Amino acid sequence: MPVFSLDPAQTAWCAELRALAAERLRPLAEKGEPGHVNRPLVAALGELGLLRRLFGAGALELCLMRESLARVCTEAETALALQGLGAHPVAAYGTPGQRERWLPGVAAGGTVAAFALSEPGAGSDAAALALEAVPDGGHGSGDGSSDGGGWRLSGEKCWISNAPEADFYTVFARTAPDAGARGITAFLVPADRPGLTGSPLDMLSPxxxxxxxxxxxxxxxxxxxxxxxxxxxxxxxxxxxxxxSVGAFAVGMAQAALDATLAHTADRTAFGGVLKDLQAVSHQVAEMATRTEAARLLVYAAAAAHDEGAPDVRGRAAMAKLLATETAQYVVDAAVQLHGARALRRGHLLEHLYREVRAPRIYEGATEVQRTIIAKELYAS
Known part of the structure; x- marks a missing residue:
């Protein structure tokens, strides 16, 4: 598998994904309501076969999917990624019965999944989670699946994507007090399980x-x-x-901002000429392009390392997410600056990207956490 370049088939597939995103997915995304699951959009991802590819896809294929979709329709990219994040534990660790019950619906786009790890007091420090699983010998799972007792989950999860509208949650709870990371168990919890309620949060991300x-x-x-x-x-x-693949999402947004900037600065007249002829502008665009390409290559390299089973995947993945998300923030911000006030108008592509680009520097491990992971891996080697 090439690390630093894509073969013609991969390049063609990425172009096909961008075309599908423009023709089929973006119109559905535009009809969605911010802050709510866009079920027609998720269904379309299933109809196009993209959700099915999540299961069995390698990290590089996942990155290519996320980057290609993000370049055209961030809503479609995010809907796809959240299905993968919520359902991957079921695909990788679920029993045959669990997989048979839930994965076909996820792949078809009719069942919405969510990954419930973060808590009010345990965001970046995932090992500190406090959702309590208290042994309850008299109760099973509520669906007849337990013969020998179970647990009762008590506590709160927060900042959960697709909550509270998902159909099931991959939930991480503490089954052994004072055991740190070794006391955590993953559960598949259907949304209709008694005692489970949720509420939406009004966040910057759409x-x-x-x-x-x-x-x-x-x-x-x-x-x-x-x-x-x-x-x-x-x-x-x-x-x-x-x-x-979070890094790939970021690279897709950076590329979209760069594409918009190239078009704008090539046509926009100012000071007796076009913006691209001003050295301050052209050098800024060159910097944006260079950083975007560097981030893309690091993401591809980390994904390839994951697929090859390399021993340093943890550090490489952290580097990829770190560089790509920080780069995307820089590129989108620079694009807004070069576009001027028009980029701040509600509904402009860059106004949308400016809201989207901030969260990836926090979720799935904040930038500071990635630096900690990288440092630990370096000193352990």
Missing amino acids: HPIGSLLFDGVPVGPGDVLGETGAGFRVAMDTLNLFRP
């Missing part, structure tokens, strides 16, 4: 984000993803796969 309240929600052994006490591994394996 995609749905909410909080979840667990008031003695019953779960049993049949709801466990992987093994009891091994939930932190489920979470980290999922994040290691998706972190480079």
Whole structure:
């Protein structure tokens, strides 16, 4: 697998994805309501076969999908990514029954998934989560899947994408107090489970984000993803796969901002000429392009390393997310500056990107956390 270049088939596929995003997905995205799951858009992703590709896709393929969609329609990219993030633990760690029950609906776009890890007091420090799973021998999962007792989940999850409108949640809870990362278990929790409620959060990002309240929600052994006490591994394996693709999302946004800037500065007249003829402008655009390409190559390299099973995937994934998200913030901001006031008008592409680009520097491990991971990997080698 080439690390620093794509083969013709991959390049053609990316072009096809961009065309599909423009023709089929963006019109549906424009009809969606900010802060809510756009189910027609998710269904279209399923009809086009893109959601099905999430299961079995390598990290590089996932990156190409996310970058291509983000360049044209960030809403479609995010809907695809959230389906993958919420359902990947089921695909990778679920029982045959769990996979059979939930994955066909996710792949078809009729079932919405969510990844419920963050809490009010445990965002970047995922090992500090406090959602409590109290042993409850008299209760199973509520659906007859448990023969030998289960747990009751009590506590809160916060900043959960697709909440509270998802159909099921991959939930991480503490089954062993005072055990740190070793005391966490992953559960598959349907949204209609008694005691589970949620509310939307009014966030800067346009995609749905909410909080979840667990008031003695019953779960049993049949709801466990992987093994009891091994939930932190489920979470980290999922994040290691998706972190480079968060970088790909960022690269797609950076490229969209760069494309818009090239078009604008080539046509916009000012000071007796076009903007591109001003050295201050052309050098700024050159810097934007160089940083975008550097981020893209690092993302591809990290994805290829993941697919090859390289031992340094954790550090590479952190580097890719770090550089790509910080680069996208810089490129979008510079694009806004070069466009002037028109870029701040509600509905302008760059106004949209300016709101979208900020969150990836925080979610799935903030920039500061990525630097910590990178440093630990460097000193451990």
